Amino acid sequence: MKEKVIESQIVFQGRLLKVEVDKVELENGVISTREVVVHRGAVAILPILYSGDIVLVRQFRLPANKVLLEIPAGTLSPGEEPLECAKRELEEETGYRAGKWNKLVSLFLAPGYSTECIHIFCAEELTMGEKHADEDEVISSEIVPFSKALEMVFNNEIEDAKTACAILFYNALKERRDDYGL
Amino acid sequence: MKEKVIESQIVFQGRLLKVEVDKVELENGVISTREVVVHRGAVAILPILYSGDIVLVRQFRLPANKVLLEIPAGTLSPGEEPLECAKRELEEETGYRAGKWNKLVSLFLAPGYSTECIHIFCAEELTMGEKHADEDEVISSEIVPFSKALEMVFNNEIEDAKTACAILFYNALKERRDDYGL
Numbered sequence: 281m282k283e284k285v286i287e288s289q290i291v292f293q294g295r296l297l298k299v300e301v302d303k304v305e306l307e308n309g310v311i312s313t314r315e316v317v318v319h320r321g322a323v324a325i326l327p328i329l330y331s332g333d334i335v336l337v338r339q340f341r342l343p344a345n346k347v348l349l350e351i352p353a354g355t356l357s358p359g360e361e362p363l364e365c366a367k368r369e370l371e372e373e374t375g376y377r378a379g380k381w382n383k384l385v386s387l388f389l390a391p392g393y394s395t396e397c398i399h400i401f402c403a404e405e406l407t408m409g410e411k412h413a414d415e416d417e418v419i420s421s422e423i424v425p426f427s428k429a430l431e432m433v434f435n436n437e438i439e440d441a442k443t444a445c446a447i448l449f450y451n452a453l454k455e456r457r458d459d460y461g462l
Numbered sequence: 463m464k465e466k467v468i469e470s471q472i473v474f475q476g477r478l479l480k481v482e483v484d485k486v487e488l489e490n491g492v493i494s495t496r497e498v499v500v501h502r503g504a505v506a507i508l509p510i511l512y513s514g515d516i517v518l519v520r521q522f523r524l525p526a527n528k529v530l531l532e533i534p535a536g537t538l539s540p541g542e543e544p545l546e547c548a549k550r551e552l553e554e555e556t557g558y559r560a561g562k563w564n565k566l567v568s569l570f571l572a573p574g575y576s577t578e579c580i581h582i583f584c585a586e587e588l589t590m591g592e593k594h595a596d597e598d599e600v601i602s603s604e605i606v607p608f609s610k611a612l613e614m615v616f617n618n619e620i621e622d623a624k625t626a627c628a629i630l631f632y633n634a635l636k637e638r639r640d641d642y643g644l
Binding site: 283295297299304308310314315341343344353386388389391393394397398416420430439440441445448449 | 488521571572576597612616623626
């Protein structure tokens with residue numbers, strides 16, 4: 281099924297994104313082009329307080345042209361390990377440090393045109409560290425009961441895919457644990 | 463919290479994607495730039511057979527450099543209604559037509575840099591129509607028991623975000639319906 285890249289042209293090289301136009305040959309012999317956004321990859325963190333409440337961040341997202349409520353997240357620095365990045369981003373965006381980290385899942389967000397793979401972690405045993413967001417980020421964090429967050433996924437008040445995934449994933453895991461009496 | 467766009471420059475105009483570099487002023491007065499991928503938006507469909515099994519599609523995704531198992535999906539044609547697009551894509555990619563459509567949720571896949579919003583539908587009462595994928599798509603569809611698909615989300619065999627979201631969302635809805643005895 282693999283597509284063979286015959287020709288690859290970089291059409292944009294930015295600070296965050298690189299864009300290529302690739303000429304490909306499909307297994308059926310058809311020649312086509314693919315527009316590919318090359319992204320370093322990212323992490324997202326579902327931070328769970330001892331109370332069971334979760335920590336979400338609110339920020340204006342220009343591409344969505346609105347303020348979105350999301351789990352903390354960020355782009356990998358070159359050569360950075362996902363878990364290290366997750367620890368850094370959690371503290372930068374919320375001020376929290378976590379004593380317990382678990383990887384939930386890794387997902388391609390838009391595999392039709394973006395190479396971005398996001399690694400989603402669950403962070404527990406939270407203690408307050410020091411918040412220091414990047415100077416070009418305006419972010420406010422808020423504490424939300426898990427049941428309310430789940431409700432916000434169902435009524436689509438949460439409009440961010442990684443956030444919906446993380447909340448639904450954790451909820452399903454929780455119900456499994458309950459099923460198994462864990 | 464809004465960011466004010468001071469300057470916008472189109473750096474790439476492709477067949478599927480447009481890329482802009484926007485100079486923005488944040489509410490704290492900081493000037494920054496945003497690299498934005500402008501996308502027409504998309505739809506994805508969770509097709510559920512009378513048996514309760516679901517229909518997934520397998521295709522090579524160049525940006526992921528691997529074959530991914532996903533729910534059927536596609537990009538909106540200019541001016542196309544999401545539901546119309548969903549009906550078209552479901553039949554193109556799987557051959558199925560659905561008697562019952564429900565909107566599950568609309569999500570921004572990568573709101574940090576992409577304008578893409580994907581509308582996820584649930585399609586039921588499926589009957590076989592006529593499969594006719596685009597000539598530059600090599601897609602094979604397969605029928606998967608819902609419980610297996612859910613398992614594949616948990617063990618990360620499913621690596622596509624919209625697919626994980628749709629399966630987890632539908633599963634949570636199902637459990638709610640069961641809770642309410644519906």
